[in-house]
Amino acid sequence: MQENLVMGKLPPYLFARIEKKIEEAREKGIDIINLGIGDPDQPTPEHIIARAAKAMQDPANHQYPSSVGMLTYRQEVAAWYRRRFGVELDPRSEVVSLIGSKEGIANISACFLNPGDTTLVPDPSYPVYSIGTILCGATPYKMPLLAENGFLPQLKDIPAEVARKAKILFINYPNNPTGAVANDEFYQEVIAFAKEYGILICHDAAYSEIFFDNRPARSFLEYPGAKEVGIEFHSVSKTYNMTGWRIGWAAGNSYATEVLGRYKSNIDSGAFQVVQYAAMEALSGPQDCVEDMRSLYQARRDVVVAGLRRMGWSIEAPPGSIYVWAPVPKGYSSSSFAELVLEKAGVIITQGIGYGEYGEGYFRIALTVDKDRMEEALQRMEKAIGKVEF
Numbered sequence: 001m002q003e004n005l006v007m008g009k010l011p012p013y014l015f016a017r018i019e020k021k022i023e024e025a026r027e028k029g030i031d032i033i034n035l036g037i038g039d040p041d042q043p044t045p046e047h048i049i050a051r052a053a054k055a056m057q058d059p060a061n062h063q064y065p066s067s068v069g070m071l072t073y074r075q076e077v078a079a080w081y082r083r084r085f086g087v088e089l090d091p092r093s094e095v096v097s098l099i100g101s102k103e104g105i106a107n108i109s110a111c112f113l114n115p116g117d118t119t120l121v122p123d124p125s126y127p128v129y130s131i132g133t134i135l136c137g138a139t140p141y142k143m144p145l146l147a148e149n150g151f152l153p154q155l156k157d158i159p160a161e162v163a164r165k166a167k168i169l170f171i172n173y174p175n176n177p178t179g180a181v182a183n184d185e186f187y188q189e190v191i192a193f194a195k196e197y198g199i200l201i202c203h204d205a206a207y208s209e210i211f212f213d214n215r216p217a218r219s220f221l222e223y224p225g226a227k228e229v230g231i232e233f234h235s236v237s238k239t240y241n242m243t244g245w246r247i248g249w250a251a252g253n254s255y256a257t258e259v260l261g262r263y264k265s266n267i268d269s270g271a272f273q274v275v276q277y278a279a280m281e282a283l284s285g286p287q288d289c290v291e292d293m294r295s296l297y298q299a300r301r302d303v304v305v306a307g308l309r310r311m312g313w314s315i316e317a318p319p320g321s322i323y324v325w326a327p328v329p330k331g332y333s334s335s336s337f338a339e340l341v342l343e344k345a346g347v348i349i350t351q352g353i354g355y356g357e358y359g360e361g362y363f364r365i366a367l368t369v370d371k372d373r374m375e376e377a378l379q380r381m382e383k384a385i386g387k388v389e390f
């Protein structure tokens, strides 16, 4: 047998090499602190689990769900958008459930791309935007996210012939891996650009609730004209520590929502209703757990930023997401620096190159270990590599 040409183009698993190193270190009895994992370490809040447990007892929830989600689920999503962002959504035509936002992000390409098409993809970024594109026989055009531009793509630098060919533009703020948050001008510029070239905007808002210093991140759908050109992908994964439950949604443009729903109705049978009830409880129940989650990450972020500054980094604290993105010191590549930190300090950081070619020269620290352990990781790094230069 032989995998097809498209599968042959999928990159090998990024962390394979580093995982081998972790195993070697563990075999030698070295205590590893893993700052590489982009998955919340805290449990799902109790009231959400309790709601799911109750829903589990109801046989009505044991059957095939609707592939676009229960209407009550879509209504809760719309109600959350109204409360949180002041955005009005028609739950029937402007919201579709997803088996996690990753599923929808990967499948939206199959809904809108023909072989040979182009998408506009940030670099560095979450790999799924490019992967979805490649699986359709289309080509991602990489938009560099540079520190000097606040990690926002420069739409004016995209050649007109590329923009004319592009079918989808992916954006993601608060951003993985850079921690950047977008401003109003950027979203407005994106909408104007989409209108000019007839491009579908796909905003990945997975981290909209993970913002710091009391400065809430905004939804793309808050901006005038957004619904005419785009959809937003979201989920309860990061906000409520529910990455394992696999439930999300796409919301916004009714045509894109309908096409995605129709595509999904042909290949999956929706999200387990028990999980939809859990997500409804998450969105409509008490929200102090979200405030606690933000404080927890903010305290960890401050430990990382302070530690890096002591060693000579001059970095700003990221305004959102669960990541700190920082340049590697002089003389290192992102891979060689990650290897040094693992070997000398027993700390795993992620090499920037894993998120795209413009991630080279950077590393990512995930804020997914507790504060004391985080402090220990930074102290170990300081002891092992001392002052750094750039």
Ligand SMILES: *Cc1c(COP(=O)(O)O)cnc(C)c1O
Residues within 6 Å of the ligand: 038, 099, 100, 101, 102, 103, 126, 172, 176, 204, 206, 234, 235, 236, 237, 238, 243, 247, 248
């Ligand atoms: C974690 C993450 C998601 C969330 O994926 P789910 O499928 O909803 O769990 C989406 N986008 C980015 C950039 C992420 O880091």
